Amino acid sequence: EIVLTQSPGTLSLSPGERATLSCRASQSISSSYLAWFQQRPGQAPRLLIYGASTRATGVPDRFSGSGSGTDFTLTISRLEPEDFAVYYCHQSNYSPRTFGQGTKVEIK
Amino acid sequence: QVQLQESGPGLVKPSETLSLTCTVSGGSISSSYWSWIRRPPGKGLEWFGFIYYSGNTNYNPSLRSRVTISLDMSKNQFSLKLTSVTAADTAVYYCARGMSAFSAFDIWGQGAMVTVSS
Numbered sequence: 384e385i386v387l388t389q390s391p392g393t394l395s396l397s398p399g400e401r402a403t404l405s406c407r408a409s410q411s412i413s414s415s416y417l418a419w420f421q422q423r424p425g426q427a428p429r430l431l432i433y434g435a436s437t438r439a440t441g442v443p444d445r446f447s448g449s450g451s452g453t454d455f456t457l458t459i460s461r462l463e464p465e466d467f468a469v470y471y472c473h474q475s476n477y478s479p480r481t482f483g484q485g486t487k488v489e490i491k
Numbered sequence: 492q493v494q495l496q497e498s499g500p501g502l503v504k505p506s507e508t509l510s511l512t513c514t515v516s517g518g519s520i521s522s523s524y525w526s527w528i529r530r531p532p533g534k535g536l537e538w539f540g541f542i543y544y545s546g547n548t549n550y551n552p553s554l555r556s557r558v559t560i561s562l563d564m565s566k567n568q569f570s571l572k573l574t575s576v577t578a579a580d581t582a583v584y585y586c587a588r589g590m591s592a593f594s595a596f597d598i599w600g601q602g603a604m605v606t607v608s609s
Binding site: 384415416418420426427428429430433439471473475476478479480481482483484485 | 526534535536537538540549550551552553585589593594595596597599600601602
């Protein structure tokens with residue numbers, strides 16, 4: 384099973400700051416099958432990025448994804464109040480599909 | 492616009508079977524791949540498996556012995572059964588759609604909280 388390790392576990396930032404979230408895979412995966420989700424309290428996860436770098440429909444352009452192989456990054460260029468949430472990376476290259484343990488972006 | 496809605500008991504006794512249904516509205520179940528995912532309190536997301544409209548399934552090996560995912564095309568629904576539940580199965584359960592066997596989950600239900608307790 385592919386293990387996805389996200390860092391940091393918690394990111395404390397202020398609105399307007401830049402957030403950089405990391406996701407490292409235990410073995411190389413195709414960037415076509417790496418996605419990022421956002422989950423706000425009490426809500427279902429929302430697809431932000433798929434194919435490592437393609438924004439899903441309706442996702443603001445302050446969200447961007449990059450990476451390949453085993454190292455992937457989600458960047459939020461300027462944090463808005465609604466961006467404070469938990470973010471998960473996810474791989475669908477190999478079965479079983481797996482998720483990272485999540486990075487919580489909290490207000491400093 | 493396709494929407495998903497989970498339904499089922501919110502409380503299940505230990506050793507019994509957890510059963511949930513996901514109703515697909517605004518589109519047909521006879522395309523796409525339909526998955527179940529859960530999030531235990533304070534933990535991350537865990538994928539159970541998916542079913543395709545043909546009936547083909549793919550299960551997470553860690554849960555395969557206890558899980559059955561099925562679909563009812565006449566009702567535009569798919570279901571999850573998890574046998575021999577314990578407190579560790581307490582979680583929010585989500586149904587979700589993937590457009591292909593490898594694509595990300597683009598549509599999710601709101602989630603159903605299931606507690607395992609006597």
